[in-house]
Amino acid sequence: MDTTVANTGTEGKTWGGGNKPLKASYGKMMMWFFIVSDALTFSGFLAAYGFSRFKFIDSWPIADEVFTHIPFYHEPAPMIYVAFMTFVLIMSSVTMVLAVDAGHHMNKAKVTLYMFLTIIGGLIFVGSQAWEWGTFIKGDYGAVQTKGGNILQLVNTEGERVAISSIAIDAHGERVQHERKNGLWFVDEGTLPSYTVDEVYNGLVAHPDVLVRTQIINEEGEKTVLSREESLMQIKNNGKLVVEGANLKVNEYGTSLFADFFFFITGFHGFHVFSGVVINIIIFFNVILGTYERRNSYEMVEKVGLYWHFVDLVWVFVFTFFYLV
């Protein structure tokens, strides 16, 4: 008497179970689905960036004027550094896929080497990004923020940028930073800017060849430069705060949303790269210890490789939408 059902009568049939229609292991498939969801997160961020940019389409900062720095080289050169970063990341993607390929051939020495190179590439990328953040936060020319939150930058008659620090003239009577020890003990404020608007105004009066450039983009796709009278008037009437560099509140390059999105999107991507490096290091040690050799399969390398390529894939889009378009 058969009380347990041992056979369902469906063995070997499509719905009999045990089929692997996707011919991929569970882990790999879940990595793919994770990547889909992560891709949606990133596209949410980039689409939000697009939303804000479309909202302020006539006054958005021009990326080529913001990201112009290269280490040890002092002329403005847009695109070069970020192109280098892109290449580093693509290159580390290549070494990753070579590691996966070596894993298929069960070649432990080669997997070790390529994993190592991938980690180095990732570290160079994260380091470059940190440097880029540093220069962005530090700023280079400074600007004056108006009461309405717009940014006024200074240019000379040739249209070249002029640094606030090079023209400002001491106006006396600036205020002292309010700290707990010299004012109300329960309130304090952040560091004051190195210059006041009055100092900038004095400097502007003393330098007849300096003009004010607003955020508004004109027909030629360049920022509008005001006439001399308008320049003086704008700084005098509307200038409120001298801004140097960028943070989450103010941004000398233009609308503060630009800096917010920059920090948020490249930061989130950089965090992905960082966690990718950490996971790569873990896998790297597992490879050295021979874990996958004993397991007789290097599939873990393949899975972490998928993640690593995804990080590269996201960068390709960040590169386009932040630096190119």
Add this chain to the structure above:
Amino acid sequence: MAHEHKLAIFRGTVKFKSNTQKIWGVLIFLTIVTAIEVVLGIYKPEFFMHTWMTPFEGGFLATLGNILFSPIIYMKPLNLIFIVLTIIKAYYITWDFMHMRDETKALRRMVVWTGVFLICYLVFILLQEGGYIESVYTNGFIKRDF
């Protein structure tokens, strides 16, 4: 199964002898595409800086035409080129580095179509609304620039 790779790219025009060779080939291709992007980004040729078509004026057919030709009516050709090149790069990274080419058709479609559909939806909504708010700022009676 997992160790077999399809070694042809560009719909079979370029065939490689081994997977390693294919990887280097794809790297060269991606580098060329990136170089084109960077060069265009630095020099910004005047030819690509203005839209090639102006929107059609008129009734229903004009609207239809505007939708149909929207990439070249509402976008600078340079930006269009960047976006197309980016998608090409994304394709080769996914297909050859992530080995999507070797996965089954079902897995490929699950991953790619889901993503593409949802992302298109998201991007459409947000960009559309961003443009709308811009139009309110420009044409409405809100003073925000002072």
